[in-house]
Amino acid sequence: MALDPKQIHDIAELVRLKVEDDQVAEYQHNLSNILEMVNQLTSFNTDNIEPLANPLEIVQRLRADVVTSVNQREHFQSIAPQTEQGYYLVPRVVE
Amino acid sequence: MSKITIAEISNNLATGKCSSVEITQELLQRIKQQDEKINSFITVTEEQALAQAKAADELRSKGQANALTGVPIAHKDNYCTDGTLTTCGSKMLSNFVAPYNATVVDKFNQAGAVSLGKLNMDEFAMGSSSESSFYGAVSNPWDTERVAGGSSGGSAAAVAASFIAGATASDTGGSIRQPAAFCGLTGIKPTYGRVSRWGIVAYASSLDQAGVITHTAEDAALMLNVMSGFDEKDSTSMQLEVPDFSASLNNNIEGLTIGIPKEYFSQHLSAEMQQAVAEAIKEYEKLGAKIKEISLPHSQLAIPSYYLISAAECSANMSRMDGVRFGYRCEDPVDLHDLYVRSRSEGLGDEVKRRIMIGAYALSAGFYDAYYKKAQQARRLIKNDFVSAFNEVDIIAGPVTPTTAFKQNEKTQDPVAMALGDVFTVALNLAGLPGMSINCGQINNLPVGLQLIGNYFDEARLLNVAHQFQQATDWHLKSPAGL
Numbered sequence: 001m002a003l004d005p006k007q008i009h010d011i012a013e014l015v016r017l018k019v020e021d022d023q024v025a026e027y028q029h030n031l032s033n034i035l036e037m038v039n040q041l042t043s044f045n046t047d048n049i050e051p052l053a054n055p056l057e058i059v060q061r062l063r064a065d066v067v068t069s070v071n072q073r074e075h076f077q078s079i080a081p082q083t084e085q086g087y088y089l090v091p092r093v094v095e
Numbered sequence: 096m097s098k099i100t101i102a103e104i105s106n107n108l109a110t111g112k113c114s115s116v117e118i119t120q121e122l123l124q125r126i127k128q129q130d131e132k133i134n135s136f137i138t139v140t141e142e143q144a145l146a147q148a149k150a151a152d153e154l155r156s157k158g159q160a161n162a163l164t165g166v167p168i169a170h171k172d173n174y175c176t177d178g179t180l181t182t183c184g185s186k187m188l189s190n191f192v193a194p195y196n197a198t199v200v201d202k203f204n205q206a207g208a209v210s211l212g213k214l215n216m217d218e219f220a221m222g223s224s225s226e227s228s229f230y231g232a233v234s235n236p237w238d239t240e241r242v243a244g245g246s247s248g249g250s251a252a253a254v255a256a257s258f259i260a261g262a263t264a265s266d267t268g269g270s271i272r273q274p275a276a277f278c279g280l281t282g283i284k285p286t287y288g289r290v291s292r293w294g295i296v297a298y299a300s301s302l303d304q305a306g307v308i309t310h311t312a313e314d315a316a317l318m319l320n321v322m323s324g325f326d327e328k329d330s331t332s333m334q335l336e337v338p339d340f341s342a343s344l345n346n347n348i349e350g351l352t353i354g355i356p357k358e359y360f361s362q363h364l365s366a367e368m369q370q371a372v373a374e375a376i377k378e379y380e381k382l383g384a385k386i387k388e389i390s391l392p393h394s395q396l397a398i399p400s401y402y403l404i405s406a407a408e409c410s411a412n413m414s415r416m417d418g419v420r421f422g423y424r425c426e427d428p429v430d431l432h433d434l435y436v437r438s439r440s441e442g443l444g445d446e447v448k449r450r451i452m453i454g455a456y457a458l459s460a461g462f463y464d465a466y467y468k469k470a471q472q473a474r475r476l477i478k479n480d481f482v483s484a485f486n487e488v489d490i491i492a493g494p495v496t497p498t499t500a501f502k503q504n505e506k507t508q509d510p511v512a513m514a515l516g517d518v519f520t521v522a523l524n525l526a527g528l529p530g531m532s533i534n535c536g537q538i539n540n541l542p543v544g545l546q547l548i549g550n551y552f553d554e555a556r557l558l559n560v561a562h563q564f565q566q567a568t569d570w571h572l573k574s575p576a577g578l
Contacts, residue, residue, distance in 0.1 A: 011455055011456050011459075015413075015455045016436050017448055017452065019448075027452070033511045034514075035456075037515075038470075040399050044396060044473065049475055052474045052478060053301060054331070055524075056288055056331075072194070080420050080421060081418060088419050088420055090431050092430075
């Protein structure tokens with residue numbers, strides 16, 4: 001199945017990527033080929049087969065609701081692009 | 096330089112034949128002289144390595160050494176290392192100094208192993224040739240015009256070039272086994288849940304598993320002994336006893352039943368590869384193993400199922416690469432949307448972008464049942480194939496790759512061709528089973544890998560079966576010429 005240029009831009013927007021106009025054809029070509037490959041699956045009958053999400057079928061392990069690690073805000077924020085007074089700084093969102 | 100194994104170095108250190116500082120200096124020198132043409136390292140941590148080597152020698156003089164103390168290794172660059180760059184081969188993390196160590200890194204540090212640095216890889220481990228790295232492609236030491244395989248191409252190339260004795264690596268769809276095969280080495284992907292993934296940058300969380308690339312099964316056992324085991328910080332980590340993987344290496348394999356899946360000897364596999372793998376299987380017959388043809392009837396679903404699941408999980412995991420808390424941020428964003436879009440578009444490479452987009456598409460409203468759910472259903476069928484097979488056999492054997500190492504740039508423009516190269520490796524990750532690659536032959540001076548697949552948490556047997564092959568043959572001792 002072939003994706004059209006609008007679909008390429010829409011998918012890119014969903015995942016916060018920009019596909020430049022001169023790359024659209026390449027993305028169309030490659031993503032359509034990939035979808036064609038995975039479409040082998042769609043023709044295969046999987047009725048009544050339970051999906052398998054975890055290969056060992058284990059469930060999430062729970063722990064007691066107690067604090068186990070120390071706060072390292074300054075250490076973690078030392079690698080952030082921009083911080084101020086303990087907050088991560090981004091362009092203004094609300095005017 | 097001849098091939099250096101962990102066992103030999105460990106022995107030389109124990110008998111005082113050399114010190115860790117001496118070996119470390121020699122290898123650092125070798126990397127300086129030779130890695131320009133291989134490009135296996137992204138970061139070499141010379142000062143830290145020498146400090147670790149010195150500390151290891153002191154430990155040894157106090158009689159506190161174990162098998163890994165003072166042994167030079169290196170980590171794949173998706174293992175977080177406190178104070179050293181962890182780039183994942185991406186511009187997005189080209190300034191990322193992790194604020195903590197991966198659990199596995201801590202374990203090797205505690206064992207006294209010496210890390211020489213961080214190894215090149217496909218960007219975020221998404222690839223099969225280590226050509227998608229922001230830091231340039233890795234070359235195969237057997238033929239530098241060819242790929243080293245991927246995504247752990249730096250791990251494999253550095254071991255093959257004898258820059259280090261062993262390397263950590265990770266495997267989501269074959270990323271340990273395929274580069275090990277292309278570079279003539281031993282690679283093991285343990286069972287899902289055997290080794291902690293805490294601090295290893297996630298690609299596809301239901302498939303990712305940490306493992307190693309070494310020259311021999313004996314060395315792989317030594318490394319797995321250090322890195323395996325329960326970690327409360329990884330919610331997928333299993334609370335199980337870890338056997339001493341070295342203890343069973345010499346077990347007799349007479350009477351062992353090896354299953355050969357007929358689907359793995361299809362049109363995908365060249366005649367020469369069939370021949371090389373068949374020879375290896377004959378070797379096992381000589382060692383007293385029983386060979387039995389088996390069927391894994393849903394094998395043809397593995398590639399599409401793997402592609403969808405890995406892309407979907409990649410798309411979710413990669414959403415954290417947003418230019419806010421760490422990593423690359425674009426210049427002068429006009430608003431928050433612009434910050435996200437430009438940081439990601441400028442920071443990520445084409446292959447990663449394609450997978451994120453396919454994953455988001457497969458998960459989007461209206462397509463979920465047709466793609467993601469369908470892939471998870473196929474995944475159960477694939478797992479059930481293996482479960483049935485292991486009712487009849489102890490080990491499954493087959494090829495790792497359809498061909499030997501291909502030329503650089505041969506497949507970079509064709510993502511589908513690249514994906515199809517993983518046809519024999521992805522099913523294990525879907526099922527969560529342990530698998531190995533061992534060198535079992537050569538075609539035109541390029542190594543051929545034999546894949547060994549074990550039952551859940553049966554790594555000890557896998558390593559035993561691999562070691563027995565390496566006791567009877569000398570393929571694992573072959574070195575690339577010219578290095």
